Amino acid sequence: MASPKLIAGPILRRVDKKKVSVWVAFSSNYHCSLNIYEGDGIKLTASGDNTSSVTEAPLTTVKNTAPTVQFGARLWIALITAEISTPGLQADQIYSYNVLFESSDDPSDKGDLRTEGLLSDEKHEERAQKAIGYKTDVLPTFLLPSDDPAKLFLAQASCRKMHGHGEDALSYLDKEIEDFNKATTKDIQKRPQQLFLTGDQIYADDVAGMLLRYTGNADGFSRVGEEQIRVRENNTSPIEQFTAEHVTFPPYLRQYIMSKYAGFTSGSADCHLIGFEEFSGVYLNYWSLRSWHIDFYKKVEKLIKDNKDSVLNEVVSSLLDSEAVEDDPTLISVIMDRENLRGKAKEYVFDEGMRETFANTTNAKFVQWKEKVRSTMRRELRELANFASTLPSVSRVMANVPCYMIFDDHEITDDWYITQRWKNQVLSKPLGRDIIRNGLMAYAVFQDWGNVPDEYVPIGDSTESSSGLTEKTKFIRLVNEYCYRVANKLKLDTLVSEVIEPMEILLGMADEASKLKWHYNVATGKATTYVLNTRTSRTYPSLNTPPGLISDDSFSEQLPENVAESTPFTVVISPVPVLGLASFEELIQPLAASVVGLSHNSGANQGVVAGEIEFDFEAWSFNVAAFENLLEKLDNYKKVILLSGDVHYGSSAVLDYWKGEGTAPSSRIVQLTSSSSKNRWMENMAFFKSAIIQKIFTGIGSDLEKVGWKDKILSLSGNVSIRNRQRLRQNPGVIPVAGWQAGATVSQKPDYGWRLKFIKDDRSSADEFFTSDIDLNNATSLKDGYKKVVQRHLQTFVSGVSKRLVWPSHVSKITFSADGEEWKVNHEFLFRKGDLDISKRSVGSHITHVISLKTPAAEIVKPVLP
Numbered sequence: 054m055a056s057p058k059l060i061a062g063p064i065l066r067r068v069d070k071k072k073v074s075v076w077v078a079f080s081s082n083y084h085c086s087l088n089i090y091e092g093d094g095i096k097l098t099a100s101g102d103n104t105s106s107v108t109e110a111p112l113t114t115v116k117n118t119a120p121t122v123q124f125g126a127r128l129w130i131a132l133i134t135a136e137i138s139t140p141g142l143q144a145d146q147i148y149s150y151n152v153l154f155e156s157s158d159d160p161s162d163k164g165d166l167r168t169e170g171l172l173s174d175e176k177h178e179e180r181a182q183k184a185i186g187y188k189t190d191v192l193p194t195f196l197l198p199s200d201d202p203a204k205l206f207l208a209q210a211s212c213r214k215m216h217g218h219g220e221d222a223l224s225y226l227d228k229e230i231e232d233f234n235k236a237t238t239k240d241i242q243k244r245p246q247q248l249f250l251t252g253d254q255i256y257a258d259d260v261a262g263m264l265l266r267y268t269g270n271a272d273g274f275s276r277v278g279e280e281q282i283r284v285r286e287n288n289t290s291p292i293e294q295f296t297a298e299h300v301t302f303p304p305y306l307r308q309y310i311m312s313k314y315a316g317f318t319s320g321s322a323d324c325h326l327i328g329f330e331e332f333s334g335v336y337l338n339y340w341s342l343r344s345w346h347i348d349f350y351k352k353v354e355k356l357i358k359d360n361k362d363s364v365l366n367e368v369v370s371s372l373l374d375s376e377a378v379e380d381d382p383t384l385i386s387v388i389m390d391r392e393n394l395r396g397k398a399k400e401y402v403f404d405e406g407m408r409e410t411f412a413n414t415t416n417a418k419f420v421q422w423k424e425k426v427r428s429t430m431r432r433e434l435r436e437l438a439n440f441a442s443t444l445p446s447v448s449r450v451m452a453n454v455p456c457y458m459i460f461d462d463h464e465i466t467d468d469w470y471i472t473q474r475w476k477n478q479v480l481s482k483p484l485g486r487d488i489i490r491n492g493l494m495a496y497a498v499f500q501d502w503g504n505v506p507d508e509y510v511p512i513g514d515s516t517e518s519s520s521g522l523t524e525k526t527k528f529i530r531l532v533n534e535y536c537y538r539v540a541n542k543l544k545l546d547t548l549v550s551e552v553i554e555p556m557e558i559l560l561g562m563a564d565e566a567s568k569l570k571w572h573y574n575v576a577t578g579k580a581t582t583y584v585l586n587t588r589t590s591r592t593y594p595s596l597n598t599p600p601g602l603i604s605d606d607s608f609s610e611q612l613p614e615n616v617a618e619s620t621p622f623t624v625v626i627s628p629v630p631v632l633g634l635a636s637f638e639e640l641i642q643p644l645a646a647s648v649v650g651l652s653h654n655s656g657a658n659q660g661v662v663a664g665e666i667e668f669d670f671e672a673w674s675f676n677v678a679a680f681e682n683l684l685e686k687l688d689n690y691k692k693v694i695l696l697s698g699d700v701h702y703g704s705s706a707v708l709d710y711w712k713g714e715g716t717a718p719s720s721r722i723v724q725l726t727s728s729s730s731k732n733r734w735m736e737n738m739a740f741f742k743s744a745i746i747q748k749i750f751t752g753i754g755s756d757l758e759k760v761g762w763k764d765k766i767l768s769l770s771g772n773v774s775i776r777n778r779q780r781l782r783q784n785p786g787v788i789p790v791a792g793w794q795a796g797a798t799v800s801q802k803p804d805y806g807w808r809l810k811f812i813k814d815d816r817s818s819a820d821e822f823f824t825s826d827i828d829l830n831n832a833t834s835l836k837d838g839y840k841k842v843v844q845r846h847l848q849t850f851v852s853g854v855s856k857r858l859v860w861p862s863h864v865s866k867i868t869f870s871a872d873g874e875e876w877k878v879n880h881e882f883l884f885r886k887g888d889l890d891i892s893k894r895s896v897g898s899h900i901t902h903v904i905s906l907k908t909p910a911a912e913i914v915k916p917v918l919p
């Protein structure tokens with residue numbers, strides 16, 4: 054059976070009034086073109102020579118073609134940009150598009166979205182498919198973000214792990230688009246116009262084990278080719294090379310090599326990605342069923358149809374147990390085949406205890422390990438089936454909404470660049486360097502390429518001079534060269550010196566800082582969205598202290614000093630929330646971070662309750678100077694909306710900022726956090742979801758107020774606590790208003806102050822669930838009312854949904870409504886109906902936080918020391 058030609062995409066990427074970019078991946082070499090049509094409901098019909106005809110004429114373009122670029126033996130990718138002739142595209146107007154392709158080797162091999170089966174609900178090459186135009190033979194559509202905030206609909210998602218717990222909430226946007234298309238009157242505020250993916254689009258450090266067996270494989274053939282990775286026993290040992298695939302480095306057995314020889318600190322690295330092929334395969338598998346190995350998909354499809362234990366056990370056994378199937382060896386047969394694990398590689402994979410475990414299949418330790426893996430596989434495969442069942446809906450969303458992406462840590466590895474010590478440790482090891490480089494190569498190709506297409510000059514003749522090219526163009530051409538050599542087994546003896554080392558220089562793995570700037574900005578109607586890079590431009594005060602997530606030099610590059618006065622608000626994306634849960638960061642997190650895990654694997658220090666709460670020093674507020682610097686810069690924008698992910702709960706917060714001696718706030722900063730879309734946090738630690746913990750996490754319902762001094766030498770008098778004295782010796786000196794002792798004084802007035810509060814759902818419809826009227830003078834009312842209150846609190850405990858924090862898998866819907874001359878931001882969490890069993894509401898109607906961009910009169914009171 055033939056594999057699909059188009060294996061992932063189309064994915065809408067950057068869209069503005071003059072340009073539309075679409076990302077597509079093929080299994081062989083094609084030349085592509087992109088046609089844009091005005092309006093929706095554009096239908097294709099069959100024509101001769103496996104082509105389609107359409108009655109509508111496409112918009113006139115200056116350019117609309119692109120070649121596919123080779124990134125492996127069977128992986129060719131294109132970013133096609135259509136440059137629209139004047140006057141360009143208009144806001145509030147629906148547009149349709151079609152991707153056409155023709156083989157570079159065989160002119161008769163051509164097609165488009167219809168001929169490739171993307172406009173039909175019927176299976177394609179035995180894989181499930183949904184018509185990406187929402188009707189048979191109808192083209193996909195898109196909208197530019199409206200110039201009127203009252204018509205805007207922005208969507209935000211993060212932390213999407215294939216085998217993470219919960220449904221894939223990204224699929225919920227599919228229903229929003231479907232409902233919009235069915236409506237007789239088109240209200241464009243009900244159609245998502247931009248989708249911001251704010252980190253952890255894949256989990257490179259925590260992959261479902263059996264995915265490693267199939268992810269880089271195109272139905273029996275390698276997608277990229279036979280890559281080599283470098284391993285060194287210690288700093289004085291020679292570097293050795295090994296094939297980067299699942300036979301040499303089997304699934305569920307990578308933790309030891311990741312910890313010792315790559316220097317990584319993730320405690321969930323049993324199935325960590327290694328080679329570029331593995332990274333690429335995971336991206337493809339996360340985005341499209343068309344890229345899944347058909348044998349593996351058929352096994353997962355059995356679980357989609359029938360998820361009974363008997364079927365699950367059958368599938369697990371077919372993947373795990375020792376009887377090998379021709380051309381499809383099981384995990385045990387791979388591990389126990391000593392020829393496949395010969396030589397030095399075996400020593401890098403197995404420590405002394407593991408070698409004893411895997412001496413033979415009758416070993417008691419081996420049997421125990423096998424049963425542990427069986428249990429893990431059962432859990433993973435259930436979630437994989439859940440993921441695969443809704444993946445056609447997610448693919449359809451990404452084909453109909455412009456997608457903007459930025460990495461966090463899991464695209465590369467957990468704890469990526471968390472401290473200077475971590476960075477030194479990993480970059481000193483060849484394997485650590487190889488994995489980080491391979492991850493960033495894949496990030497460039499699969500995520501960054503479409504954010505700002507102009508930064509990537511189309512790849513032409515390989516002999517073309519590199520002078521004048523952008524740094525990203527140089528980088529992606531090196532990625533192309535790497536893949537071409539690997540796929541064709543050419544000039545491998547000079548691959549390191551001519552390709553890998555120049556890539557590492559661009560990535561900042563040498564003595565110089567990274568030359569690749571991953572931040573960018575994009576128009577969101579009349580507003581501008583600034584997407585921050587908080588990973589590769591950090592500043593480290595010392596080896597072990599919390600980093601500043603953006604260095605002083607990079608601040609000026611990533612955020613301009615001011616924005617136009619006509620801008621209604623400014624959107625800033627930080628993968629890590631800027632305004633975190635106040636008491637969690639102030640009290641709980643620093644304490645817990647100093648405690649070694651109650652249990653741990655392979656010596657990894659994972660913090661409290663190993664693997665469940667990873668207390669990383671990565672909140673903005675852990676580095677006071679960087680945090681206050683960011684607030685000062687955001688203050689220049691006056692009205693700011695922050696979008697973030699990372700933390701595995703949804704929330705909303707607002708910070709009012711006072712600068713100088715003014716009595717009114719100089720700015721208002723709104724934080725909207727959406728996390729996770731599929732990786733529900735702490736499922737076995739429900740007590741963290743109780744109402745009490747909700748209150749602790751949000752400052753026990755009160756506001757957090759602080760005042761600060763910048764570039765000042767301060768004199769203190771009176772009873773000032775040791776902690777506050779220490780804080781005021783820093784620059785800036787920042788202290789909370791609460792806890793200031795009566796009679797204590799500071800020699801100068803604060804330069805600024807701010808108040809942070811977390812938002813709850815104050816709608817009456819929410820109160821129907823969370824509150825109950827009780828008549829204290831009526832015994833029956835008291836009895837029945839308190840019973841209902843207990844029931845509601847129990848349901849909140851079980852569901853993880855409160856009026857402040859949202860724990861279930863969700864995606865954010867962000868809209869705006871008028872508030873006098875200002876705007877209100879509506880932050881609605883879309884999550885599964887079943888997560889509130891007592892409620893009969895549909896997805897998306899549970900929790901909505903409403904925040905005005907104008908500070909209410911009652912909150913204008915400036916923070917001051919008592």
